[in-house]
Amino acid sequence: MTAVACLRVDVSGHGDLMPLPTLEQLVHKFASAYLETRWSWPRRFAPLTDVSFLLTDPRSDELDLAELRRLSDELQRHLFGTAEEGEVALLVFEGTHAAVTAFAALDSRQVVEALADPSLLPAGGRLTRILPECRGGGDGSAEPTPDAEKGAEWRPAPSLKRQLLEPLPPPPPAWEGVQGVYFIPRGVFYGDVVMYVPQNARTHLCVVDGAEHMPKEPSAFDADCVRIAARLLSERAKGSLIFVPISFTSLARPSLRDAYVALLAELPVERRSELAATIYDVPRDPAFTGLRQARALLEPHFGTIDLRVSDPGFEIEKLPPESVNSVTLVLPEGDDHVRLAALRRFADHLVHYKQRRIWPGVTNVRRRAEVEAAARLRVPFVTGPGVCTPVPAPVGGRSLPPERLPMSLSGWMHVRDRSLAS
Template sequence: MTAVACLRVAVEADRTGIPAATLGPLVAKFASAYLESRWLWPRKFAPLTHYSFLLTDPGSDEMNVEELARLSDELQIKLFGEAEDGEVGLLLFEGPPEAVTAFAALDAATVARAMTDPSLLPPGGRLSRIETAEQTAARTAKEAPPPPSKVSRPSGPGWVEQHVMIGQDPMADAAALLKQALPQLVGLQGIYFTPRGLFVGDVVSSTPGTARTHLTLVEGADHMPREPEAFDRDCVEAALGYLEPPGVTGMLYLPICYSNIIRSSSRADYETMLQTLPSDLRPQLAAAVYDVPRDPAFTALRQLRTTLERYFIKIDLRTPDPGFEVEKLPHEAVTSVTLVLPEGDTRTRLVALRRFAERLTLFKQKRIWAAVTNVRSRTELDACIGFSIPFVTGPAICRLQTEPVGGRMQDIRALPVLAA
């Protein structure tokens, strides 16, 4: 069984301030980027128009509506910012492929009328909308919420589901959903040791429900935290949950902002935060220090190490600069240095990777491991292997997981590990 649906984006175009000729491509761009990161293989998507997408989910007879909810939130912020001067809504039409394709071709006015007159819908399909905050609040008040990722769907050709909209104006009701904070998204992404085909640990991440996209250290600038101290604190709290019995097999890497940990005004807050980590589990904890400059000052590095080695057995410095001056570090000053591949096309990223790899001899002399993150494609992974980079992370290695993968053997041909 393969579920097939058309996801259609409804935008209050007259409130965006964006010309119609520009708005469509913008919606298509933002929605495609979201689906590429969330609607993961073996599920597939393809654009049908600027505002509609064909979704397929093998092995399922209906779509997971809740999994698509964040798209509305992200498009809202992209198009309208934080102001409440316009709304984005999502419609989902499920049915046979020919009906789904026909629905995608309907004009906006016909779709609006079809919400109250299902005879206008292509035969054999059903139309639903994303649930609103008001309905969620009503269920909470009754203390009888439905199971996650499950929506009651009446049967019958052309059925229009009204269980997901409670008002007369679809766009006004969609705004209610956007006002409700989504739950914290806690996750991990595995660190792969290429010589042995082994995941040696996981990088912890935690994303607020209000964030536009998931936050993580391993997927580049678009996914880096805008509020580092809050992000780091959330990740420490998330790690505590994973450390509870039965615990984890591999290492847990916790994000630590470089500028915050070396600045005296914020270091005390970090020490208070880190003191919550169980000291007896220090052998399983590593610090992933991000936004490290090309040539960190000796005194700053010494302060960093003095602070962090009380809580972590390993320290990793993460830098966007392929010319990081590892030769200036003392022997074994840190455990590893990780290059964050830059934004740009494949050639730009491979040039940076090659430049970093040319310095591997210096890493060996200093007895410091080299690693690369934000690896996005098989081409980049193959290049890392060809350059003898021992540790790699990124969406081409491991997608966001809810459970650790550290300690797991994995054939490199089976990468990436997809979302759990």
């Protein structure tokens, strides 16, 4: 068994010694450095927020709470010395992927409320609270539940066993999520693009946030995205489109084609209408033979096919009508002038998109001005960090006025809680 948990640093008892964002940045810097040197391989960690980390230990079915208590002790001394004002506690939460993600997304106020009322903890998880030895009585024990009579799932766990919904191939992504595809004319999220954070990575991998987030090993990235998409489908009855990244270059390599055939077989054929293949690294003038081969491989598994291109002068005129469902421009790196000029040049060809009944879109959108420009130029679909940051579950089907973009993790939590309440 592999021990898996979310470690969250609780500084709610900091005594107002400094602004909370400043304190959280210090916590992130110190805790990351500590885990980098102490949480050694084959154990792994990945940051989820400034104050929370995903920890795994494949050699054991329980985390070393004594070692984590040393982190609590060192954080206490580093941030507050031996003063009486502040207190650092570590919250170790184990559960399903959704529960762990929801716990990491709680803000400081919600954490305080959950500590007072454990019934507010995300369902499907368990929580252990660790105080520094220098502040917790010196016996080195984890703090027991403050209100066990309520029957909440707050208790020191004798064994922190992995309880993810389904096993993932090693090494699994540290965090799985999506980023919404927004349809400007109706102010609604049309679907979601799969993304994830690799183990021990500094940032996430995706095809909507620009060059620094693109995968260095496309075939491995595609494989993980296919498995994430299959999991998302298994967790819902029916929903909006899930866009799965697929590398054009990899599909064009005969040596990889059989591997992709086996990989795509993991997707349920009966859910084909809910799946879209978003083909990235497409050249300016893709050979028709290569595009036809890609479609033949993908169409049995995907009801929608999208091409992602980096050239605003992509020769859409050479594509046959309805040969794909959409073409999405990746905005280039550079200043506002360069990016908006690329968007305008792309929009100059919209008449050809309309003639071929192919939808245009734009991705790597980072600023509100770019959303507004896309609306003004009649480019209907937008994605990117200025539209939707990584969130743990699909947002497709949800309405949001353009002026309230981007959808963020906190916004996703607010909408989810409102939906549950209704």
